[in-house]
Amino acid sequence: MRREEIFETVREILAEVLNRPVEITPETRFEKDLEVDSLRAMEILAAVEDRFDITVPINVLNEIRTVGDLVKEIEKLMEGDHGHL
Amino acid sequence: MGIFDKFSKLAAQLNQVRALFGGFNVVIEKIISPTEAIVNGQKVILAGTNNYLGLTFDKACIEAACAAIRAEGTGTTGSRMANGTYHSHVALEQELSEFFGRRATIVFTTGYAANLGVLSTLVGRDDLVLLDADCHASIYDGTRLGGVPVYRFRHNDVEDLEKKLRRLREKNPSANILIVVEGLYSMLGDRAPLADIAHLKEKYGAYLLVDEAHSLGVLGEKGRGLAEEAGVEDKVDFIVGTFSKSLASIGGYCTSNYEELELLRYASRPYVFTASLSPANIAAARAALRIIRERPELKERLWQNAYQLYGRLKELGFELGPEPSPIVAVRFRQPEKALKTWYGLLERGVYVNMVLPPATPGGEALLRASVSAAHTPAQIAAISEAFAALA
Structure with a gap:
């Protein structure tokens, strides 16, 4: 899957979970710009895992602040290039 | 600032x-x-x-604690690895092994330290932890101290657990995967669906740790917790628990059929770098454990x-x-x-x-x-x- 496709799928997931259309760029910050709280973050994570058939380690969650961070993490996990994975 | x-x-x-x-x-x-x-x-x-x-305030527990203070003093002033292992610490470990019908037990200074001590040491960087999202802070903190990859599944959601096990197993055919759940969850008082979880553990070749902090003395005919009640004790590899609830004292433990559990004593920082339980706490816990059996x-x-x-x-x-x-x-x-x-x-x-x-x-x-x-x-x-x- 190309980065643009991942980005588009993430946009769809955010719109579904936040229940509103969202304008995002790779620089959009989850907490500051989209006002995603920890509960919504869990829902977004679950949807991302199901849609991409990956499992995201919670260790990396603190590092994911922007949409771009998430897209990169999804790319890594889909390639199976995550540490020991 | x-x-x-x-x-x-x-x-x-x-x-x-x-x-x-x-x-x-x-x-x-x-x-x-x-x-x-x-x-x-x-x-x-x-x-x-x-x-x-x-x-x-049980009379037998109070008498035991008072007698221990008089005989052994108010504190051990040392680590289990140094001068802090008294005969009574070892006796409590043996009694817990007998109670649970397991080969090895380690006693820690608190329940929090037991989870910290076991999870930070047992799981290495090449292993994976898969825990219920509602697990206690001490479980999260233990994995954080160990710096290991942690995944979580939705609370009590067996389907989500299987989905994650399947994905992780496919990508890591030979990795050790440790599933961590609780007997009774401390916030809502609900049980884990342990029979189903134990089945998945076998199916995907994982290990299973159950925190029975709130279920010791509460669940199971003999009071051994949810693993006993659900009839899956032979499939639960590690049980962690505390003395600060049903046993009315303070302290924690991990018990297992793996004799190699003993090795954790030499590697677990929360075990080594803190003073051992005071004689009074040990004596009160031992007396309470007898009461669980007798009453x-x-x-x-x-x-x-x-x-x-x-x-x-x-x-x-x-x-x-x-x-x-x-x-x-x-x-x-x-x-x-x-x-x-x-x-x-x-x-x-x-x-x-x-x-x-x-x-x-x-x-x-x-x-x-x-x-x-x-x-x-x-x-x-x-x-x-x-x-x-x-x-």
């Missing part, structure tokens, strides 16, 4: 509560019995103590009380946890309503635990009542009546 500026949001919330109620830090001015205390100059029924079997009627009484309180609060229309258990959690969508009810209960002479987000699952607020075998039917009725007045 001062070093405390990061707490400004917390400080504002605290001030808000103080303005309304004058604060919510409860000081037990005098403890009267396992179920009664003086708070704010007033006698209250304690319904939020984890004192499931009500043994904190099964305490567990019966505990459950009668649990059913009575759960049933009555349900009748009153409160939103409760999914199943009756000694932890009766009353759920509030508005934290303010929980605060008001909590304070109202205290004014009516009933103390329960209040748990606010983010310590709660799902962002709701909880009033967490816990019952004890030591509560009389009249006390359970009084607790129910206090809730009824605020319903």
